[in-house]
Amino acid sequence: MKVVGARLPRYDGVGHVTGRTTYVDDVRLPGMLHAAALRSPHHHARITHLDTSAAEAMAGVHAVITHADVPLLVYGHLSGGGIPGDEPLLAKDHARYRGQPIALVAADTVDIARAACAAIDVGYEELPALFDVRLAFDDDAPVVNDAFGNWYDQYEGNLDVRQIRKGDIEAAFDAADLIVSGVYRTQSQEQVPLETQVCVAVPEPDGRLTIHTCTQAMYFSLGVVCSHLQLPMSQVKMVGGTVGGGFGGKVDTASDTLTALAAQKTERPVKWRWTREEEMLASGNRGPWHMEIIDAVSRDGWILGRKMLTIHDAGAYGRFSVYGVTKHSFHHTGAYTIPNLHFDGYVVFTNRIPTTAMRGYGITGLSTAIEVHAERVARELGMDPYEFRLKNANRVNDTSPNRIPYEDPSTVEVLQSLASATGSELSDDLRAMTRDQRSADMLPDHLAAQIGSGGGH
Amino acid sequence: MELTVNSVSCTVQSPPLTSLLNVLREELDITSPKAGCESGGCGACTVLVDGQPRRSCLTALCTVDGAAVVTVEGLGTPEDLSRVQQAFIHHYAAQCGFCSDGMVVAATAYVNAGGSDDTDAIREALAGHFCRCTGYVKILEAVAAAARGDELDIDSTASSANNTYVTIAGAES
Numbered sequence: 112m113k114v115v116g117a118r119l120p121r122y123d124g125v126g127h128v129t130g131r132t133t134y135v136d137d138v139r140l141p142g143m144l145h146a147a148a149l150r151s152p153h154h155h156a157r158i159t160h161l162d163t164s165a166a167e168a169m170a171g172v173h174a175v176i177t178h179a180d181v182p183l184l185v186y187g188h189l190s191g192g193g194i195p196g197d198e199p200l201l202a203k204d205h206a207r208y209r210g211q212p213i214a215l216v217a218a219d220t221v222d223i224a225r226a227a228c229a230a231i232d233v234g235y236e237e238l239p240a241l242f243d244v245r246l247a248f249d250d251d252a253p254v255v256n257d258a259f260g261n262w263y264d265q266y267e268g269n270l271d272v273r274q275i276r277k278g279d280i281e282a283a284f285d286a287a288d289l290i291v292s293g294v295y296r297t298q299s300q301e302q303v304p305l306e307t308q309v310c311v312a313v314p315e316p317d318g319r320l321t322i323h324t325c326t327q328a329m330y331f332s333l334g335v336v337c338s339h340l341q342l343p344m345s346q347v348k349m350v351g352g353t354v355g356g357g358f359g360g361k362v363d364t365a366s367d368t369l370t371a372l373a374a375q376k377t378e379r380p381v382k383w384r385w386t387r388e389e390e391m392l393a394s395g396n397r398g399p400w401h402m403e404i405i406d407a408v409s410r411d412g413w414i415l416g417r418k419m420l421t422i423h424d425a426g427a428y429g430r431f432s433v434y435g436v437t438k439h440s441f442h443h444t445g446a447y448t449i450p451n452l453h454f455d456g457y458v459v460f461t462n463r464i465p466t467t468a469m470r471g472y473g474i475t476g477l478s479t480a481i482e483v484h485a486e487r488v489a490r491e492l493g494m495d496p497y498e499f500r501l502k503n504a505n506r507v508n509d510t511s512p513n514r515i516p517y518e519d520p521s522t523v524e525v526l527q528s529l530a531s532a533t534g535s536e537l538s539d540d541l542r543a544m545t546r547d548q549r550s551a552d553m554l555p556d557h558l559a560a561q562i563g564s565g566g567g568h
Numbered sequence: 569m570e571l572t573v574n575s576v577s578c579t580v581q582s583p584p585l586t587s588l589l590n591v592l593r594e595e596l597d598i599t600s601p602k603a604g605c606e607s608g609g610c611g612a613c614t615v616l617v618d619g620q621p622r623r624s625c626l627t628a629l630c631t632v633d634g635a636a637v638v639t640v641e642g643l644g645t646p647e648d649l650s651r652v653q654q655a656f657i658h659h660y661a662a663q664c665g666f667c668s669d670g671m672v673v674a675a676t677a678y679v680n681a682g683g684s685d686d687t688d689a690i691r692e693a694l695a696g697h698f699c700r701c702t703g704y705v706k707i708l709e710a711v712a713a714a715a716r717g718d719e720l721d722i723d724s725t726a727s728s729a730n731n732t733y734v735t736i737a738g739a740e741s
């Protein structure tokens with residue numbers, strides 16, 4: 112074996128321990144300005160007026176950027192993939208979450224930029240805010256999102272929900288000996304990279320822009336910047352790859368676009384580094400998920416069918432949430448094979464920070480729900496949880512909720528290792544189990560129909 | 569005010585209440601101390617002040633007038649790495665590296681003070697230093713190795729010129 116167990120050279124090891132690695136905040140340029148943002152203090156408000164003249168008149172202030180300066184104000188992180196845009200780069204008439212940027216000031220020092228933000232005159236008319244996804248569908252719920260209302264409504268076929276329908280769910284529930292339901296809710300979580308969001312944008316003499324970025328998604332961010340700024344991609348050079356931690360929190364293009372705009376407007380290099388407070392308050396975090404699972408189970412421990420309702424809290428704008436819920440829907444049976452499925456997943460908007468990726472986007476909270484639920488079903492059945500899990504484990508040629516045959520599922524081996532690591536006894540049968548396709552005589556009727564006939568597509 | 573930074577004496581112009589972190593980063597362009605939180609919470613800005621680890625973000629310039637300040641740049645160079653730096657490389661204790669400057673500085677103070685390889689003692693010495701990437705295990709291993717004075721082979725882990733896979737004994741099978 113050439114790689115596993117080998118000591119691979121680390122190309123950045125020496126730089127990291129000698130202070131030589133250059134992160135975005137370490138980029139030094141002559142004449143560089145510093146930026147600070149004015150952010151909404153309200154969760155939901157109408158912006159009644161915005162007057163930046165006092166800030167612009169302050170000594171040391173070089174530019175104040177507002178919505179009026181953005182060539183294409185509203186764009187969506189998935190617009191490149193056909194999802195309509197919903198998020199203004201800077202708030203115009205409405206602030207939809209606390210911490211939403213309204214203006215960016217570029218000044219000689221950060222202190223001046225912050226003082227100038229405080230000198231911007233903004234009028235707000237506070238509006239009722241929505242925080243609980245369960246109330247989003249009520250007739251009297253505050254309306255959060257301009258483009259979509261309170262939930263995303265433009266899936267294929269004009270559906271307002273991500274659906275999976277597989278097999279015959281009613282037959283599965285008719286055949287069930289036991290029906291087990293549970294509601295699982297996971298909380299939001301900030302990624303907390305040690306390096307906060309930061310960008311340095313540099314106007315080049317030939318009119319192009321160089322952007323030193325902390326993004327985790329270089330070409331993606333290039334597209335977002337060029338779209339808002341209405342620049343051809345040939346005019347923007349992104350320099351990145353040295354990221355002080357991201358964990359999903361630097362997939363959103365948080366600081367590059369506004370910094371680039373400030374550099375364009377001032378014709379000076381501009382740095383915008385978020386404070387830790389801003390990072391916690393206003394950068395995209397892992398969203399909360401509301402998951403309801405109802406399983407139809409046979410007395411001998413097969414999961415015959417699953418009905419599931421998921422409500423994902425996207426925060427105020429869509430960002431990647433439509434992708435997140437789609438991925439979630441593909442994984443909603445987890446490590447187990449369930450042939451009959453009825454899944455509905457909603458992307459719901461609330462007056463919270465827009466949510467984004469974090470280590471297993473759409474999956475991590477889901478796995479908690481699936482595993483806690485599996486444990487409960489096993490208990491209800493009076494069955495050993497390992498036996499229950501192994502019985503329903505994904506095997507070669509079982510199909511995922513979106514009908515992809517598994518070529519290499521590892522559920523069986525993972526459960527066996529887990530049992531041995533925790534000193535749990537497995538029967539000889541379970542110890543001998545492999546990931547191989549179940550032999551026809553082992554198949555229960557419900558899986559025979561799925562696999563025996565070539566996958567139940 | 570006067571500071572000796574990594575053995576170089578400098579006269580600094582920043583106002584007296586400027587944080588040492590900003591003096592180092594913005595006036596002297598010494599960028600290894602990182603502004604992770606600027607409120608004493610993360611440890612990324614740690615430097616040695618007269619040999620003692622200090623949060624530079626909470627240290628006002630006027631309180632360290634005349635002091636000797638050492639940042640990670642002053643501990644060793646790529647050609648001449650300190651024991652702690654070698655141990656961090658050998659044990660892969662730096663992932664994104666953003667916490668490493670502060671970690672290496674604090675670990676150096678610990679090792680220089682004769683700290684042992686006892687895990688609890690190392691945890692205590694590094695308390696308040698946050699790392700979001702490594703899960704800390706590799707950092708504890710590195711500091712313990714430096715405290716013991718382990719013989720380290722960093723050539724296989726540190727090379728940037730030679731990007732070939734290096735196998736260790738027993739891995740070739």
Ligand code: FES
Pocket residue numbers: 602603604605606607608609610611612613614623624625626
């Ligand atoms: S920046 Fe000083 S402790 Fe975080």
Ligand code: FES
Pocket residue numbers: 305355356661662663664665666667668698699700701702
């Ligand atoms: S290596 Fe990334 S924070 Fe420690």
